[in-house]
Amino acid sequence: MKVLGRSLVVAGGATGKVFVLDARTGRTTATLDTEPGQTPAFLNDVAVAGRRTAYVTDSQRPILWKVDLGSRGRAASITPFLDFTGTAFAYQTGFNANGIVAAKGGRVLLVVQSNTGKVFRVDTRTKEVSQVDLGGTALTNGDGLVLAGRTLLVIRNQQELVVPVRLSKDLRRGAVGTGVTSPALKYPTTGALVGGRLLLVNSQFDKRNSGAAPELPFDVAALDLRRGR
Template identity: 40%
Template sequence: MAPPQSSPVRHISRRRLLTTSAATAGALLVGSSAATASATGDTWPDVIPLPNGFRPEGITIGGGPYAYLGSLGDGSIYRADLRTGQGGIISAGPGTPSVGLKLDDRGRLFVAARGQGARVVDARTGGIIASYTLTTKTPTFANDVFLTPSAAWFTDSFQPALYALPLGRDGRLPDPDEAVTVTLSGDWTQAPGEAVNANGITRTPDGKALLVVQSGAGGLHRVDPRTGATKLVDLGDAAPLTNGDGLLLLGRRLYVVQNRQNAIDVFKLAADGRSGIFEGRLTDADFDVPTTVAAHRNRLYLPNARFTTTPTPDTTYAIVSVKR
């Protein structure tokens, strides 16, 4: 395999790139509510409608009870109030897709933009703060993103690589030419052409490596962020994670969305992420090809991408919540 490409910021500590801060981890779990009855969100809606024709894929939730979703159609960003189900477009799309996205503790949305690389959106104003070309190789499909305090990591479903946007200690965004490419090797075998390979991404429980699901092959890989060397995670007798999509790690529990199976498989991982035990499968009658997952309090929230339904301007979409 070709060695990882270099960049002016390649010297930055990969340990620091991976370590998740308390603010980042806490954003998944901590919210605010004045009413005791809604402390666990039990009175909140189970299904939250999205605009007709929106075509959601990614979802992210910050410290407050708000979910942010990107459109595969025009790239618009929608914000939904988890308490009421109400919401609206906060950022008009540039006409190109928004796929996976994550919100940081500075109110910035890091968006995987399929063939257009990545962009960063101000969640308060909706303005685009920065845009990045992650690779000049084709085809390319920036699919999902995971944040650490020092980097935003992106998967590419069409190339055997991960991309990192290193962040300054004060959260400073990198210059356009400072994206780092890490080529995947080891157990990774790239399916050719436009088969969906790398998809969802998170970290291992101990924070020393990354976890990436390979959708078509159905494997979960532990990735060394310094070298790109991968090792298949030993999940025992669990069925392959075919159509594996979004990943969510809470403590040592990993939630893996399997989109066309309308299911979430749940694993208890070893601290180093090298192995895991299958704990069960979550399903819901309202699932219609869910793609990604975010957590707020005792609930998981997933957008229905409805990939088996031909999209039209009138096609309905929704977020579905399930208890975890």
């Protein structure tokens, strides 16, 4: 989920829906349905790319969705922005498009493919899709993405690592750095940068998947990137 203006845009996972909430009151102002029918869907992550525009990844269907919050009486809407079929971004079995961030004023989107560990660059004007050259490194189980200047932070959930990728100016290449971890990480899935600290949501999905009891209460971990811990 991401804050967009006065709204909170929430990807609804397997529901195939995006929920728009008033960020101050928590009231749901719109429910946007991608109508998956019998086709498996998983709306996963959100990137803000303008005053009233956001993009949403779908880990099951090869579609990148565009959310328009509307204005001057126009209702919020969601439409297919890009079909990845036939592009460099080839969907495979498992979780595909996951974390997403916007760069260059919303003109470029970066998306991680969890099951292959590849990162893709999407030009929102031309809809060109290209794989970011990471020098052969695969960031498998890449989940949330955080962009700090030209450094892309890739949150690898199962490995409990945050991996920095220093991107080229055109965002077509990246040098993968050493991952940072902490005992406080518990299957982190997404994060937000606040000052020099990266706040990470501890999902404990590994406990859910194995049937083990989670550690309560659920929490948010903090990594001080300036100190590497």
